[in-house]
Amino acid sequence: MGLSKQKxxxxxxxxxxxxxxxxxxxxxxxxxxxxxxxxxTEVIDTTLKLYAREGRLPILGNDINGFYLYSTHVExxxxxxxDAIGSHGVRDxxxxxxxxxxxPTSENGTSSLSRRxxxxxxxxxxxxxxxxxxxH
Numbered sequence: 672m673g674l675s676k677q678k679x680x681x682x683x684x685x686x687x688x689x690x691x692x693x694x695x696x697x698x699x700x701x702x703x704x705x706x707x708x709x710x711x712t713e714v715i716d717t718t719l720k721l722y723a724r725e726g727r728l729p730i731l732g733n734d735i736n737g738f739y740l741y742s743t744h745v746e747x748x749x750x751x752x753x754d755a756i757g758s759h760g761v762r763d764x765x766x767x768x769x770x771x772x773x774x775p776t777s778e779n780g781t782s783s784l785s786r787r788x789x790x791x792x793x794x795x796x797x798x799x800x801x802x803x804x805x806x807h
Contacts, residue, residue: 688762692718693743695767697727707757711740711750718766731768741765 686707691700692714701721705714715735722731731738739749743763750759 686757688757690714690756690762690764692740692764692766694718694722694727694731695765696729697722701725705756708755709757710752711754711756712752714756714764715740715752715766737769739767739769741767 687704688707689702689704691702693700701718703717703721705717712735715738716733719731719733719735719738723733741747741749741764742759742761743765744761750764
């Protein structure tokens with residue numbers, strides 16, 4: 672069996688579904704179909720490419736390591752980059768740029784953020800909204 676037939680068979684056997692990704696600071700969500708086995712990093716990459724192709728603002732760039740992807744249905748930490756997108760059981764997500772400020776460090780000088788990210792989406796949004804409101 673040729674490589675193209677194997678690829679077609681793999682796509683037929685896996686589930687595909689429509690996801691919606693809200694990009695923090697942008698008007699309206701981005702929607703596209705994903706394979707349930709796609710990694711979170713692949714979804715972030717596709718989102719950034721579609722966002723740029725549509726000419727949306729603010730300009731985000733294309734560094735997938737500069738963003739967190741969150742589920743909008745569950746208050747949780749950022750999704751793990753190597754998880755399959757279908758393993759979360761949701762179809763609505765939020766893409767947020769990682770904070771540019773210095774990363775909090777512990778007493779031994781290492782980052783206090785875990786692999787999953789130790790700050791919550793709700794806390795970060797509240798802090799961001801307070802900054803925007805107080806600056807006007």
